[in-house]
Amino acid sequence: MPLEQQKRHSFYEWCRRGEPLIWINAAAVSLSAIAVIGLLILLTVRGFGHFWPADVMQANYQPPGESSKVLIGERVQKEAVPIEQLRSAGFQLETDKVFLDRELIKSGNRDVSGADFSWVLSDYLSDITYPEEIMVLERHEWGNFYGYLRGVKESGEAVATQDQSHEVLWNAFLERLERAKELHSKIEKIEKKDIGAINYRIEKLRLRERGLELDEDLSSEKREREQAEIEAERAALDAEYRVYQEELVGLYTAINRDSIIAEAMNGRQVELRLAKIVHAFKPNAMNVFDKVWFYIAKFGEFLTDEPREANTEGGIFPAIFGTVIMVLIMSIIVTPFGVVAAVYLREYARQGLMTRIIRIAVNNLAGVPSIVYGVFGLGFFIYFLGSEIDQVFFPEALPAPTFGTPGLLWASLTLALLTLPVVIVATEEGLSRIPKALREGSLALGATKAETLWRVVLPMTSPAMMTGLILAVARAAGEVAPLMLVGVVKLAPTLPVNGNFPYFHLDQKFMHLGFHIYDVGFQSPNVEAARPLVYATALLLVVIIALLNLSAVALRNHLREKYKSLEL
């Protein structure tokens, strides 16, 4: 459609030709595209920025009318604020400026100073330095610590002090920190894995015992035999438990041996136990390569670690794992059902008004709000089916529900129902694209309908099915509203697949990336500290879903190419 651009038009002519509206339309496309790209850039910058070890500033801060104090922390954000706003906030400012710069400083040390973020006015910062000796400690609780290392202690006795060179002090600390980390991982393993397994088996025994009580047909001798077995097993488990308990006591004394003396920004010296420290590093002393290395390590940790401090620190591995498992189970359920329904609609059902209505209905189900599926899942799967299953199969656990409560299976089923239309529509479209000649050729050679379907039609439709499945997975991975009702929790104690028999725990609640974003961003007590992590999680989710979608698009294009050659 060539636009005549040969000559310059008068304004009237220009308007009459619809040029302004064409430009407005072009601007609409442009704006939408810019919005998408801008959003992705925003997520990338904020998400990836989170892991970079920022330099730590030390400065004197003396706002008017207040005494001077030393400030140590990362500079997070800077903005200009009109002076009236600051005056009304209570600052006594003597200045001609209209705007003042304000900076957000992450100063950590929540246990020492109460808040780990503070706003300061840039104009009143002086003597800004970046001393190499400032260290950052990531801790298991109370967030980061920023300050100076002043001494290392072992069982209360100083083994290295400020008098020695900083190098010696720092190395003494790192050495001991390595030891503490090792001990910590041992403790973690015993507490989470070994003792967790024992607790799980004890709980199973309790249920077996309760099952015996409920079973009225059991002969008394058999009952006694079983009871004795249970007692013996329980005694064995208790003994095992005590062994671990003793080991734990030993480990705890060992890990609590060392501590350090650190000086916070207000000059206070605090003693920190090494058991509580996750990482220690001196960002100002790192060169670019150190930082890159550190960055990669942090990113790896983010992907593989468990969350700490009410999900605001640490990794998101359980959420990734939960999302993947849920999506996998959903795929296993939705694929056969979706394909069978599509094959029925296209190949077996008599085409007519009825199939047209069904097709419209299926199409529309894709537009039904996801929360409605969540409500259905909660009511039908959990409270109706789940409690029936509990009555029949798990009476010994009652009144504690087994399947009558939100869990992995129900979440997967609900999402399977939600994504069913996607798979049906995609598969049907694939079926309709198969040239008639191929089908008829197969039938003419004597194959039955089922054989034609199985050997000719379905293999050729498989890319379409894959497209449908990928789109379904992408939708399921990003869906949060229904999951909130049917099985997602903010913190699951164990993964739904673990070392305890029967290894797969369909009744368990799980964590999910999307819900993690919602929960940490909106339900967490310390949103400011958690925000970078939420951006990182959001970025991860977007990347996963974008990859899934792009592969679906690629597959679809490939499919179209393939049939183009067939049709000729």
Add this chain to the structure above:
Amino acid sequence: MSDSVFAGSNTRFAQWRKFKDKAAAVGITAGGSGVLFAILLIFFYLLYEIMPLFQSAHMEQTQRYARVGSPAPTLHMAVEEQAEVGFRLAADGTYYFFSVSDGSIVSEGRLNLPADAEITSFNIDSENSRIFAVGLADGRMLIARHHYKISYPNDERLITPVLQYPYADEPIRLADSSLQKITLRNSEEALVAIAYTANGGLEGRRWVKEEDFLTEEITLVEENLTLPDLDIKPHTILLGPTQDWLYVLSHKGQYRLVDVDEEEVVDAGVLFDNALLTDARFLLGGYSVLVSNSAGETAQWFNVKSDGAVHFEKIRSFRNADKGIVTVSPEHRRKGFVTVNDAGQLDIYYSTSQRHLASTKLPEPATKMAIAPRAETLLIETQGGELLVWEIENEHPEVSWSVLWEKVWYESYPEPDYIWQSSASTNDFEPKYSFAPLAFGTLKAAFYAMIIAAPLAVCGAIYTAYFMAPAMRRKVKPLIELMEALPTVILGFLAGLWLAPFVEKHLPAVFSIFLFMPIGVLLFAWLWNYIPMRFRKHVPDGWHPLLVAPVIILVVVVCVWMSAPVERVLFDGDMRAWFTAELGISFDQRNALVVGIAMGFAVIPTIFSIAEDAIFSVPKHLSYGSLALGATPWQTLVGVVMPTASPGIFSALMIGMGRAVGETMIVLMATGNTPVMDMNIFEGMRTLAANIAVEIGETEVDSSHYRVLFLAAFVLFMFTFVVNTLAEIVRQRLRNRYGNL
């Protein structure tokens, strides 16, 4: 046809193949219809969950036996929690605990009264506390309580009824003459009793409870109340639970509202004309008074504050027959009540929802009634001295069409209103299930989203489908598809934590962007017209968006950069404050504007791809014909392409609307979720979907609230289903039309 495949061959293998073919057909048909049935199941299950909301109550008589104990008239009857033990207090001071199932006496006794004492009046503090007072002819009163101890000997429940005297074992003096009417109110702080004596005046006492710090022992400190003189003879006096409102009602239907603290009558009037008061009781919570009369009407009245004064006002009335009401019995845990009339007709009503739930005829006219705390058992005493036990099934009386969609006058509100407030901490709370604010919030959010999304998406679709260079189109379409796939939780998170603070901080920028964006683009386009042809020809047709992109970015950057200075000069440095002060518009950080932008973003790709599809598939020979006849591309678009594609664009808008209505996470995260009805763009809202997400986790399964949330889901389901079906039908029609062209 498949039969012919097997003709002539009768080998085992052929049979096996035939069997497989049949099995596949049966299996796929069964599986396919099963899946389609499962989809139907959603609809029917939702319906199944909400049906009980609209069912009326069922009741049936299960027992009938002779009244227990003294032949003296009954003063009061009650049933305990489990509906196993009944309580009857007779006018001669004897009391009886009896088994509800067969009428046999469990225990009996007489109130601790002098042998010659004559009971002249009776009143109960509340059905839940079970503390009652009897007034005597000598001016004294006795306070007692019927109580039930539950123990589990041999793992079976045993209910032991006892009669207690919580304050004094002996009658206490309240006045010097006979207590004609009495009313009693007990609270944490004080006990108040007021009586109308034979002298024709009100006498009242207050006993303030003072707790000793160390022993935690409670001592009562007595004080006299001064009460105003009355000009009517009361039929009933009632003291509210806050102990400051005294309702005096005469037989003829006059009322006097007495402020006990101020010692004066603050309101006076008549309840009804041409009828006589027959019974008056507090509804649960003691805020509303139910008055019934000889004309068969029962009305709910409560205090309404208006213009600084308190008025006793009639809120709603209930009537099912013309026969006079004998007695009213309010439910203990809900705002429902049961009435029985002269003809022995029993009616169940619910106040808030104004529902008449059931009506039945008793075998004999009744005189007294007691409803069990769980409202499942009703004990009725007949004129013939018999007791009837009725079982009631009345699960969800709270919900009706008027509650959901009309203005309702709730207790302690100055006027009828639309309110959603489903739960509170107190037991006597009146649930407010109005869908109106939620539906309003849903439509408001969708409206602002569509205002932003519809022009952008439709204009974008027109350009992409009709003007854009194919090479660019191949890049733009996947980008928009990616936009569609973005999880809404991410959009919601960005809207709530990034966009909302940004908008709040750069409010002038937001307005100037809306204003200057089109101006900037048009200005650029006009100037482009003046650029010499030798530069212009380097930009091929259909690449306009790339040209305007820098302009758009520039406009945004300049607007944001200018925001603070503009705010300083025009709005004294704070546009929010200016809005509130100058225009009286309140400003929430998480508001409809933020939701509109975020949800608009979510809806754009949906509208865009369907609309683009509709425009692009307009047959090419139509537009070529038009162009060949000399029309400009724009004229072709407006005159030929758009009319053909308009149904498709319409259906795209419908589907986008459906998506905006059902979106949950964005609204949940980007608004304050307050159910207000205000079109103000700077205030938040609560939508149906977000409401479900917020509340369903905390409801009790199968409670009315739970089912109301299912109803909300059903409304959403039906709305989107109808909208989408319409859109789909329009699209199919369109497809057929293209086929014909």
